[in-house]
Structures are given as structure tokens and as C-alpha cells.
Amino acid sequence: MNIPLGLRAGLLSILVLALFLGAWHLATRGTGVTQQMSPEYAKLMGLTATQGKSAMPGPVDVGIKLWEHLKRPFYDNGPNDKGLGIQLGYSIARVGLGYLLAVLVAVPLGFLIGMSPLMSRALDPFIQVLKPISPLAWMPLALYTIKDSGLSAIFVIFICSLWPMLINTAFGVAAVRKEWLNVARTLEVGAFRRAYTVILPAAAPTILTGMRISIGIAWLVIVAAEMLVGGTGIGYFVWNEWNNLSIVNVIIAILLIGLVGMLLDQVLARLTRMVTFPE
Amino acid sequence: MSTFDNPFDDKRSLNRAGCACGRHISQTDHDRDAGTQMQCVPVENEEKRYEGVVASAVMRQIFPQDVARRAFLKSVGASTALAALSQFFPLKTATEVFAQGGPIEKKDLKVGFIPITCATPIIMAKPMGFYEKHGLNVDVIKTAGWAVIRDKTINKEYDAAHMLSPMPLAISLGVGSNPIPYTVPAIENINGQAITLAMKHKDKRDPKSWKGFKFAVPFDFSMHNYLLRYYLAEHGLDPDQDVQIRAVPPPEMVANLRADNIDGFLGPDPMNQRAVYDGVGFIHMLSKEMWDGHPCCAFAASKEFITQTPNTYAALLKSIIDATAFAAKPENRKQIAAAIAPANYINQPEIVLEQILTGTYADGLGNVLTDAKRVDFDPFPWESFAIWIMTQMKRWGQIKGEVDYKAVAQQVYLATDTAKLMKEVGLTPPTTTTKSIVVMGKTFDPEKPADYVNSFAIKRT
Structure with missing residues (x-):
């Protein structure tokens, strides 16, 4: 067989998708009329009750609805009903802001911790305790103290995406090869110049790996945070459609959350490749 | 004579001794009316409603003596009197000024709601223009849960909000949160659960x-x-x-x-x-079927909002009272269902909301039942409601120790305020602020809350 690996993998992916969609379609077919009811009564009931339509939508329903959303992604029907494009925009903006703040704090602090064994040991217990806290546990505290739900969401993104970056930066900085630092020392390079020209390029791949983990976490957190505070964003959209028990829209949102998460990850992966160097 | 009877009616009794409030000829009549719900006076339209109120005020100013006014009315007739009045007093302008109230301190408001039909007056006031009519630009914001709506209101992200009627009592008492003075200027719905x-x-x-x-x-x-x-x-x-x-x-x-x-x-x-x-x-x-006329959700605002922006508060509350009066009429219910069904508001199939609001509904067992009062709307925040709720908080151990039922009820449920504003928009508020309540056949006397709590066999006190 001379078919290249890429093509074979692609074909297999399509096959898996087709099997999945087929199974989904078969599993969610209706059961036909379930019970006899007077037409007057049936008029007041939903399709699930009258025609035995499955409560779980099939792939066709999702496809039709998805097309409707894609046709007008930026509609605005008031503060509680906006198009998917706008909702995603809000979510990405929140993630971007919280994440940027985390970068601004995590990278310098990570440098400090990595370069100073004293700081490293002194701050370690705090980092270890704060790192595993779930984003939703921060939410009530943030709402109560910051007194603004928009800022609270950004704060939660910040606090959750901070730790992987901080730890990776500290680790990357501490793991710079001793020889390079010794060479710098013999050349009498100052502390700031050493950090900037020797340590930063050497630690960059590790730092960016930390940033890549963080963006994934930030995107996970935003959906949960927006479901809680509401208003705008893709998390709010999921909540609002769940409210209406519209599983079709929830599935569409899940699909989009996955796609955007993948895109964000790819951007960081590309950046990581740019700073990686062969030793 | 009392403020809310018609000064253009020459047959009303002037004898204050007739009954406690002065509206009725005898105490028997008063008693018959006192127990009933608030009655909406059917008015042709809102303009007329205000005009009536303003005209009454003017008439009283010109003839402060009841007897003199009577004599004048008897000799010319009510309609001529009104016409004569509008000759030298610009009733129309006065009505407009009145409808606007004082200058509104803050036009753009945010009001939070939970997407359930209890919030109908708050929600419909937006698409049906009740807020606009009172000069406000209100955004109604859907919120994820009761704890969040409480926090966002306390944080002042919302100027006012839809809450469960016991919540402002709990917030004011500091049960389940820090005590912050909170108020219920209006009940939204009765029944409906x-x-x-x-x-x-x-x-x-x-x-x-x-x-x-x-x-x-x-x-x-x-x-x-x-x-x-x-x-x-x-x-x-x-x-x-x-x-x-x-x-x-x-x-x-x-x-x-x-x-x-x-x-x-x-x-x-x-x-x-x-x-x-x-x-x-x-x-x-x-x-x-348990308690006909029980309150459910409330329109709540902080004391601070009321004292700092009184005109905004009055305009907002008038919009809500207006919307509630509109929602109380069965013939408007279908139209309301259509207005609040979209994704921006309640986000439910219209047919579901229609069944709830019109009271003709499928019960899930194959029957179509009809109960026009399945959900009803009545803004008056009876202090008895608050007292009953606190007896249950006490009964189930949510509040410990002694409770001054009456004082808390008066501070939180602003029955007197609401009555005043109801009069301003031309509705007739009840003459008392407490009434006896019957829950599952057992009468509750708001004067004796402690006895009521002790009368239950199953309790946590």
C-alpha cells in the first residue's frame, strides 16, 4: 500500500465520524405515537409526549439548527438574546483579559522564584495550596468582594490560569543549564541582562508550554463562570438554552466550545514552536 | 372625607363616624369590603386614569369645604363642573406633569429577573412599554439563580430585582447573608405554583x-x-x-x-x-388549592435605592404596578404570553406559557382543566404575608430566638408606600395592611403569630 499515512488517518477519521453520526441517528429515532389522547389535549402537549419523539435530538436536528445559527451569527435581540458570534466574542474577550493579566503576573514572579532558591522555598506552600482550587469555589468569594460580576469572571480566569504559567516559568528558569550561566558570569554580565539575554531564551519553550496549559484551563473556566454569573458569553448561552431544555442548542454550543478551544491551543502551540531551539 | 373617594359624587356620606376608614356608610359595609382583595377600577385608558386623579385634587383645592362643593355640584351637575374646571385650569398639562412625577434622577436602570412566569410583570413591562411610559429606560437582565440575583442586587449591579417573597425578609434579618435593609414595594404574583x-x-x-x-x-x-x-x-x-x-x-x-x-x-x-x-x-x-391568593415572588429594592433616588423608585414602582394591573385582566393574558415567550425573556414555547397564564391547561394525565386563577397578579404587599412567612421560618428553625414579627413586616413589606402609589396611578388599594389568611382550611391571625407557630404538631422549635 502506497497511500500516505496522512490520507489514511484522514479516511479513518471520516469513517469514525460517519459511524458516530449513524449510531446517533439510529439511537434517537422516535418511537411513533405513544398513547391515545384527545386532539384538544394533544394540542397543549409537546412532540415528545404526542409523537414519541426522542427527548435527545438527532444529528439532523442539530445540523438544521446549526445552519440557522451560522446564517446570522451576530443578531442582537436585547440584553438576554444575542447571536452565537457575539456570545463567543464576549467569552474570548473575557478569557483574553484574564489570561493577559495572569501572564503579566506569572512570568515576572516565575522569574523571581526560579532565580532565587529562597523565594522558591518561601512561596512554595502558598502555590501548592492555591493551585488545586476549583474556579467555581472562587466565584462566591469574588462576587462578594469585587462586587461586579464581569470583573469576578475575569478574576476567576486570572486566578485559575496563573498557576501552570507560574510553575512552568519557575521551573524553566531554574533549569537553565549551569554552564550557560557560568559563561555569563565569567563575562561579567549584569543580573538584568543575564535574565533577558540568557535565561529568557533558554526558558522560553517551558514558559510557553505553561502558557499553553493555562489557555486551555482559562477556556474551561469561562464556560462554568458564565453559566454562574450569566448575562453574556457562550456559557450563558448554554445555560439559557438549558433553561428552555433545548438540547439541540446545547450540543451546538458544546461543538463550538470545542472548536474555539482547539484554535486557542493551536495558536499557542505555534508560538511554542517558534521559540523552541535545538540544543 | 377620605382621599380616595370621588369628590364629584354628591351622594357620598360625609359622616366620618360611619366606619373606621370613612369610605363606607356603615361599619358593616366597611367590614364587607375590608376583607376583599384590591379592586381595579375599570378605566378606559391610562390618560383618563391620571386625569381623574388630577381633577379630584383640583376640585378639592377649589372647594376645600365639602358642603360648598356639594352645593356647587348639585346645582350644575358633575360633568358641567368638570368642564367648567378645565376652562380655567389646564387639566391636561397638570395630568402630564403628574404622570411624569418629579425629575427622574436615573433613567437607565437594570432590573434582574429569573426566567419564570412569576416575573411576568417585571418582564412584560419591557416589551409592552410600561417602563417607557413612566420615562424609564430599563434593561431586564436574566439571571442564573437566587443566590446570584441576591448578590448582584446587593452589589448594586441591579437597581432592583425579582426575588422570592421570603428573600428580602431573610436578607433584612441577616439569615443566610449579612443583614442589609431590604424592602418589598410590590408583590408580583399570587398563586401560580x-x-x-x-x-x-x-x-x-x-x-x-x-x-x-x-x-x-x-x-x-x-x-x-x-x-x-x-x-x-x-x-x-x-x-x-x-x-x-x-x-x-x-x-x-x-x-x-x-x-x-x-x-x-x-x-x-x-x-x-x-x-x-x-x-x-x-x-x-x-x-x-392550598392557599388561594398566596404570594410567591416579589419585586425587591434596597432601602438605599429608595432613599437616594425616590423619583426613580416611584416611577419604577408605578410601571410595575401598572403592568401588574394589566396582567391581572384575563383578556390580556394571551397577548402577554406571546410577549414574554422569546429567548430574550422567558425562553419557553409559547403554548406552555399560554396554558399557565390563561389557566386552561393539560394536567399530564390526559385531562384539560380550567382554572382562571391558576396564576394571578396583585401588587399589594400585605404585611400579613410577611408575618406568615416569618412564622414558617421560625417553625422550621431558620430563625432562632424571639422575632418582632410586626416591626420587621412593616419595615420590609412597604404596604403603606404601595398604597400611596397605587392611588397615584388610579387604583384602589385595600384600606388595611393586614388581613387574615386561610391555609389548607386553617385560619392564620396575623395578630397572634407566636400562638400560630405553637399550634403545629410538627415543628423544629
Whole structure:
């Protein structure tokens, strides 16, 4: 067989998708009329009750609805009903802001911790305790103290995406090869110049790996945070459609959350490749 | 004579001794009226309503002596008097000035709501233009849960909000949060809740067979919680030991019922009707059958908002009272269902909302039932409501120690304020602020709350 690996993998992916969609379609077919009811009564009931339509939508329903959303992604029907494009925009903006703040704090602090064994040991217990806290546990505290739900969401993104970056930066900085630092020392390079020209390029791949983990976490957190505070964003959209028990829209949102998460990850992966160097 | 009778009527009794409030010829008439609900005076349109109020005020100014006014009216007739009055007094302009009230301090407001039909007056006032009419630009913001709406209102992200009627009492008392003075200027809806059970229990209609059931209510501090507990206890079940009651946000109720996580819920509409619509549950009974006229949700504002921006508050409350009066009329209900069904507001199928609001509904067992008062709207925040709620908080151990029922009720449920504003928009408020209440056949006397708490066999005190 001379078919290249890429093509074979692609074909297999399509096959898996087709099997999945087929199974989904078969599993969610209706059961036909379930019970006899007077037409007057049936008029007041939903399709699930009258025609035995499955409560779980099939792939066709999702496809039709998805097309409707894609046709007008930026509609605005008031503060509680906006198009998917706008909702995603809000979510990405929140993630971007919280994440940027985390970068601004995590990278310098990570440098400090990595370069100073004293700081490293002194701050370690705090980092270890704060790192595993779930984003939703921060939410009530943030709402109560910051007194603004928009800022609270950004704060939660910040606090959750901070730790992987901080730890990776500290680790990357501490793991710079001793020889390079010794060479710098013999050349009498100052502390700031050493950090900037020797340590930063050497630690960059590790730092960016930390940033890549963080963006994934930030995107996970935003959906949960927006479901809680509401208003705008893709998390709010999921909540609002769940409210209406519209599983079709929830599935569409899940699909989009996955796609955007993948895109964000790819951007960081590309950046990581740019700073990686062969030793 | 009292402020709210018609000064253009020459047959009214001037004798103050007739009854306690002065509106009635005799004490018997007064008693007959006192117990009844507020009555909406049918007016052709809003303009007329204000005109009537303004004209009354002018008439009283010109003839401060009742006897002189009577003589004038008798000699020329009421309509001529009104015409004569408008000759030298610009009634139209005065009416406009009155309708606007004082200068509004803050035009752009945010009001939070939970997407349930209890919030109907707050929500519909937006698409149907009641806020605009009173010079406000209000955004109604959908909110995820009761705790969040409480925090966002306390944080002043919302100027006012839809809350469960016990919540402002709990916030003011500092139960479950720090004490912050909170108020209920208006009740939104009365009735409109139901006990919904999973389809598999359709033969277990006797509550005595519900031992071991898992129930959901929307919040610990909710009428739903107190009514369900009351109902179970009346049937000999201890709500803390024989069944499990958990707080579940309304949207999750139907999903949990389908997943068989709960056996039923006493929840707000549209969730009851939605469970029927999706074929996962049936309506066991309406909350109206337990206590006809019980309050459910409230329009709540902080004391600070009221004192700092009194004109804005008055305009907002007038919009809500206006909307509530509009929603109270059965002929408007279909139109309201269509206005609040879209995704921007309640986000439910229109047919579900229509069944709830018109009261002609499928019960989930194959019957179409009709009860026009399934949900009703009445803004008056009776202090007795607050006292009853506090007796239940006390009964189930949510508040400990002595409670000054009457004082808290007066501070939180602003019956007097509401009455004043109801008069301003031309409605007739009740003449008292307390009334006796009958819950499942047992009368509650708001004057004796402590005796009431002690009279229950099942309690946590």
C-alpha cells in the first residue's frame, strides 16, 4: 500500500465520524405515537409526549439548527438574546483579559522564584495550596468582594490560569543549564541582562508550554463562570438554552466550545514552536 | 372625607363616624369590603386614569369645604363642573406633569429577573412599554439563580430585582447573608405554583404514601419550601425526616425529574407545565388549592435605592404596578404570553406559557382543566404575608430566638408606600395592611403569630 499515512488517518477519521453520526441517528429515532389522547389535549402537549419523539435530538436536528445559527451569527435581540458570534466574542474577550493579566503576573514572579532558591522555598506552600482550587469555589468569594460580576469572571480566569504559567516559568528558569550561566558570569554580565539575554531564551519553550496549559484551563473556566454569573458569553448561552431544555442548542454550543478551544491551543502551540531551539 | 373617594359624587356620606376608614356608610359595609382583595377600577385608558386623579385634587383645592362643593355640584351637575374646571385650569398639562412625577434622577436602570412566569410583570413591562411610559429606560437582565440575583442586587449591579417573597425578609434579618435593609414595594404574583410528580407516581395521589420521596424546591427561603413543608406536615409527614427536600434551580427541575433524581417538586411555572409538555410529569395539585391568593415572588429594592433616588423608585414602582394591573385582566393574558415567550425573556414555547397564564391547561394525565386563577397578579404587599412567612421560618428553625414579627413586616413589606402609589396611578388599594389568611382550611391571625407557630404538631422549635 502506497497511500500516505496522512490520507489514511484522514479516511479513518471520516469513517469514525460517519459511524458516530449513524449510531446517533439510529439511537434517537422516535418511537411513533405513544398513547391515545384527545386532539384538544394533544394540542397543549409537546412532540415528545404526542409523537414519541426522542427527548435527545438527532444529528439532523442539530445540523438544521446549526445552519440557522451560522446564517446570522451576530443578531442582537436585547440584553438576554444575542447571536452565537457575539456570545463567543464576549467569552474570548473575557478569557483574553484574564489570561493577559495572569501572564503579566506569572512570568515576572516565575522569574523571581526560579532565580532565587529562597523565594522558591518561601512561596512554595502558598502555590501548592492555591493551585488545586476549583474556579467555581472562587466565584462566591469574588462576587462578594469585587462586587461586579464581569470583573469576578475575569478574576476567576486570572486566578485559575496563573498557576501552570507560574510553575512552568519557575521551573524553566531554574533549569537553565549551569554552564550557560557560568559563561555569563565569567563575562561579567549584569543580573538584568543575564535574565533577558540568557535565561529568557533558554526558558522560553517551558514558559510557553505553561502558557499553553493555562489557555486551555482559562477556556474551561469561562464556560462554568458564565453559566454562574450569566448575562453574556457562550456559557450563558448554554445555560439559557438549558433553561428552555433545548438540547439541540446545547450540543451546538458544546461543538463550538470545542472548536474555539482547539484554535486557542493551536495558536499557542505555534508560538511554542517558534521559540523552541535545538540544543 | 377620605382621599380616595370621588369628590364629584354628591351622594357620598360625609359622616366620618360611619366606619373606621370613612369610605363606607356603615361599619358593616366597611367590614364587607375590608376583607376583599384590591379592586381595579375599570378605566378606559391610562390618560383618563391620571386625569381623574388630577381633577379630584383640583376640585378639592377649589372647594376645600365639602358642603360648598356639594352645593356647587348639585346645582350644575358633575360633568358641567368638570368642564367648567378645565376652562380655567389646564387639566391636561397638570395630568402630564403628574404622570411624569418629579425629575427622574436615573433613567437607565437594570432590573434582574429569573426566567419564570412569576416575573411576568417585571418582564412584560419591557416589551409592552410600561417602563417607557413612566420615562424609564430599563434593561431586564436574566439571571442564573437566587443566590446570584441576591448578590448582584446587593452589589448594586441591579437597581432592583425579582426575588422570592421570603428573600428580602431573610436578607433584612441577616439569615443566610449579612443583614442589609431590604424592602418589598410590590408583590408580583399570587398563586401560580404547583406540585408536580413524576409519571411513575400517577397512582400515588395520597401524600401519606410519599414516604421516602425526594422533592425539589427552588430555594430554602421560598414560599415553595414553606408550602410544601406545610402540605406534607398536614398529612402527617415530617418534611425533615420522612422525605428529602433539596434546593434545585428551576431549570434543572424538569431535567432531574426526567433523570429520575427526584420524585417531584413544588416549583414555579413554567416548570410544572413544561414537565407536562415534555411528558415527564403530571400536576398533582396547584398551590392555589392550598392557599388561594398566596404570594410567591416579589419585586425587591434596597432601602438605599429608595432613599437616594425616590423619583426613580416611584416611577419604577408605578410601571410595575401598572403592568401588574394589566396582567391581572384575563383578556390580556394571551397577548402577554406571546410577549414574554422569546429567548430574550422567558425562553419557553409559547403554548406552555399560554396554558399557565390563561389557566386552561393539560394536567399530564390526559385531562384539560380550567382554572382562571391558576396564576394571578396583585401588587399589594400585605404585611400579613410577611408575618406568615416569618412564622414558617421560625417553625422550621431558620430563625432562632424571639422575632418582632410586626416591626420587621412593616419595615420590609412597604404596604403603606404601595398604597400611596397605587392611588397615584388610579387604583384602589385595600384600606388595611393586614388581613387574615386561610391555609389548607386553617385560619392564620396575623395578630397572634407566636400562638400560630405553637399550634403545629410538627415543628423544629
